[in-house]
Amino acid sequence: MLKSFKDIAKIAGDIEKKTVVAVVEAHDEHTIESVVEATRDKLISPLLIGNADKITELLRGLNAKPGDYNVIGTECADESLAVAVKKITARDAGAVMKGKLETGAFMKAILKKENNLIKGGRLSLIGFYEMPQYHKLFSVSDVGLNTYPDLAGKKDILTNAVGALRALGVENPKVAVLTAVEKVDPKMPDTVDAATLKKMNEDGEITGCVVEGPISFDLAMFKEAARIKGYESPVAGDADFLLAPDIVSGNVLVKCLTGFAGATTAGMVVGAKVPVVLTSRSAEASDKYFSIAFAAYSAAHFQEALS
Helix, strand or coil, X not given: XXXXXXXXXXXXXXXXXXXXXXXXXXXXXXXXXXXXXXXXXCCXXXXXXXXXXXXXXXXXXXXXXXXXXXXXXXXXHHHHHHHHHHHHHCCCCCEEEECCCCHHXXXXXXXXXXXXXXXXXXXXXXXXXXXXXCCCCEEEECCCCCCCCCHHHHHHHHHHHHHHHHHCCCCCCEEEEECCCCCCCXXXXXXXXXXXXXXXXXXXXXXXXXXXXXXXXXXXXXXXXXXXXXCCCCCCCCCCEEECCXXXXXXXXXXXXXXXXXXXXXXXXXXXXXXXXXXXXXXXXXXXXXXXXXXXXXXXXXXXXXX
């Protein structure tokens, strides 16, 4: 059971073969700061792509020796993206990270069919959270890419998350398909989808996890709430993954977790052939650092290879 982000960072640091992380448009202060820290802690082997002069200046400002870093100078974001894709396709990089460029441009390169970076389903953004009120790390998706997924979309998001969690060492993730209530109501489509996903899991169509739904947030996270309501499930009070019904509820939930509940966060895009570190340009260096740690550990355990 993973209890903290420090657990992930330690495990990633102990891996002998370091994941090469291609950082696109790396000339960004918080990005470089997190990459330097992750490199010093021996989590990754960085490949810094972007404005070479600015990257060098930022490295020196952090008392890092530019000569110790693999820097590829480029003239623009498009060139940086092209270099990163080429390195991933050639298996010279095992993960990719967004630096100082728009999310839309970054994701467009990941999604571009001819770049061959998608495993076959859809991409989804998964967030990982650590907070003192909960006994272990947990995750939430989708919080930034898929807006109002239908049943097939939710299945893809669930499958992506389970794959990521299993790559992180969670052998049989406990999945809570979140709804406002814990009973099926035909007038509330999310409850119908939740029950269907649970049935798919019971029938062996969704494997490698335990799926519960419909289930509300309090029942998924607090054993006492489940006891009071008489809700019996191995997922209740012990969820590893919360599947949000839509981007609005997922996004609001995680911003409340970080803004009011004091949760520490990290995140990555899953569903591609390599881990994709996608954090806000305004994210703190610590958020980026732990996201790098997740990507490095996941990359070392990915079963899918580039074809």
